Amino acid sequence: MKELAEKFLEKFTLQGHILSLIKHADIKVKFNCEKGSVVIQIKNGQMSILNDPEIICSEVKGDMQAIQQLFEGTETLRTLEKKGQLTVTAPLRTTLLLESIFFLTKAHENLAKVI
Structure with missing residues (x-):
């Protein structure tokens, strides 16, 4: 799970155009599946994985396949939520905000392949 999140963060940080989305955000989100969990913090225009999270207000929970689809950008957050x-x-x-971040990170990658 942590490996999947780290790969996503690597892709995300390479895309400066998306950084403006998180410029003023201050959130902690726990992503949880049967293979474990990871907490991502978005604060001061940066995104990072927390090893020792404090209070968490938001959570995304599902099976590993759904979490993987989200992190890889093959399916949107709200679509996966609507499908249960x-x-x-x-x-x-x-x-x-999360849906935009995941979608735009993948959309930019696909655009680069076309060009």
């Missing part, structure tokens, strides 16, 4: 593959416990604003 993920449970999202977060304010709508946080959910939309």
Whole structure:
């Protein structure tokens, strides 16, 4: 699980155009599946994995396949939620921010392949 999150963070940090989305965000999200969990913090325009999380307000829970689809950008957060593959416990604003981050990270990668 942590490996999947680390790969995503590597892709995300290479894409400067998305950094403006998280410029003023301050959230901690726990991603949870049967293979473990990982907490990602978005704060001060940066995204990182927390090893010793404090209070967590938001959580995305599902099976490993759904979490992997989300991190790889092959399916959107809200689509996975509507299909019942993920449970999202977060304010709508946080959910939309997460969906945008995951979608745009993958969309940029696909655009680079086309060009």
